[in-house]
Amino acid sequence: MISNIKELRTRLGIDILDHHKIFIIGHNSPDFDSIASCMGIYNAVLDFNRDPYIVLDDEPSKIEPGVKKILDKSQDEYDFINREECLNLVDSDSLLIVCDTNKKNMISLGNDLDKFDSVFVIDHHETGEDTIPSKHSFISLNASSTSEIVTRVLSGLKIPYSKEVANYLLAGISLDTKRFKRNTTSTTHDVAEKLINNGADIDYVNNLFLEEFDSFCRISSLIINGTVIKKYSDSLLDPIQVSFTLNRNQPNSIYLKEDYAKAADRMMKFNGIDAAFALGFVEPDIVHISARSGKRVNVGAIMNKMNGGGTFQSAGGRIHTNDLFGVEEQLMNYVSYGISDDENIKDEPQVVKIQQIKKR
Ligand SMILES: [Mn+2]
Numbered sequence: 001m002i003s004n005i006k007e008l009r010t011r012l013g014i015d016i017l018d019h020h021k022i023f024i025i026g027h028n029s030p031d032f033d034s035i036a037s038c039m040g041i042y043n044a045v046l047d048f049n050r051d052p053y054i055v056l057d058d059e060p061s062k063i064e065p066g067v068k069k070i071l072d073k074s075q076d077e078y079d080f081i082n083r084e085e086c087l088n089l090v091d092s093d094s095l096l097i098v099c100d101t102n103k104k105n106m107i108s109l110g111n112d113l114d115k116f117d118s119v120f121v122i123d124h125h126e127t128g129e130d131t132i133p134s135k136h137s138f139i140s141l142n143a144s145s146t147s148e149i150v151t152r153v154l155s156g157l158k159i160p161y162s163k164e165v166a167n168y169l170l171a172g173i174s175l176d177t178k179r180f181k182r183n184t185t186s187t188t189h190d191v192a193e194k195l196i197n198n199g200a201d202i203d204y205v206n207n208l209f210l211e212e213f214d215s216f217c218r219i220s221s222l223i224i225n226g227t228v229i230k231k232y233s234d235s236l237l238d239p240i241q242v243s244f245t246l247n248r249n250q251p252n253s254i255y256l257k258e259d260y261a262k263a264a265d266r267m268m269k270f271n272g273i274d275a276a277f278a279l280g281f282v283e284p285d286i287v288h289i290s291a292r293s294g295k296r297v298n299v300g301a302i303m304n305k306m307n308g309g310g311t312f313q314s315a316g317g318r319i320h321t322n323d324l325f326g327v328e329e330q331l332m333n334y335v336s337y338g339i340s341d342d343e344n345i346k347d348e349p350q351v352v353k354i355q356q357i358k359k360r
Contacts, residue, residue: 163199
């Protein structure tokens with residue numbers, strides 16, 4: 001185990017130079033600290049003239065909005081790959097650098113560690129039974145965050161980084177210190193000052209934290225202003241109830257695909273809702289549908305009818321049209337195909353061919 005930053009810089013530099021492909025991974029469900037430290041290390045690898053990749057295997061819709069914003073903005077400059085792509089690229093000359101965790105079960109490559117020639121861990125959490133076996137590790141419980149450690153690596157090695165990376169690293173520190181209220185040392189403040197001198201902007205960082213609130217408000221307003229609930233069985237005590245959410249006042253509004261998924265997820269939390277659909281434009285003329293259900297309605301079957309797809313409880317699709325209400329009406333008519341207590345539905349030949357909704 002490496003015991004100080006100076007040794008970390010040297011060891012890391014040697015290990016990077018010793019390999020050709022450098023894979024960098026943070027913990028699952030990335031936060032500002034893990035993604036920022038991965039990006040900081042990415043810059044170091046580039047400076048050493050090696051090929052870096054950041055491995056990210058989370059489903060985009062499940063990534064926290066502030067982190068998602070960083071990822072979307074960085075898409076062109078960083079090589080983000082998923083676990084499968086990584087396993088296709090990895091060879092005997094590959095190094096894996098793990099940032100902001102030291103636990104096997106916290107990374108998507110936890111069971112693939114033997115495929116790498118060497119593993120290097122940089123972290124600030126306690127070790128335990130599940131700690132990744134690695135040739136080199138720097139785990140400092142005194143550091144406020146992995147971003148703090150990585151910033152010290154970058155400045156010690158005089159590796160240049162953009163003001164965006166400075167922002168993300170500052171966000172990482174700010175997250176793990178609850179805005180500099182916990183776990184800080186004088187080093188934490190020195191590092192923050194360095195980041196600000198390198199272009200980090202406190203206002204930008206604070207706004208990143210509000211991203212989640214923005215998304216919460218957007219989805220809440222979509223649900224409140226645009227949800228209708230329809231009954232699909234005549235059982236008085238236990239009717240099948242399906243919700244349909246779309247922006248009824250301004251149907252042309254464009255939302256993120258994830259917003260619809262989250263709206264449908266949120267509707268499913270209400271007692272008495274058996275299935276939830278959220279739909280609307282993701283681009284002009286492209287309607288996206290997210291469908292969720294419990295045990296009584298097969299939304300996969302319904303979305304198949306709409307030329308989409310998915311599983312019993314989670315499905316979706318896209319339709320090229322500018323008639324959002326037309327899509328909703330069609331969806332409402334197809335719900336009966338998914339009501340699962342009708343045993344015949346699965347074997348029924350698809351007599352009703354879906355009509356492509358015509359563009360008006
Ligand atoms: Mn952290």
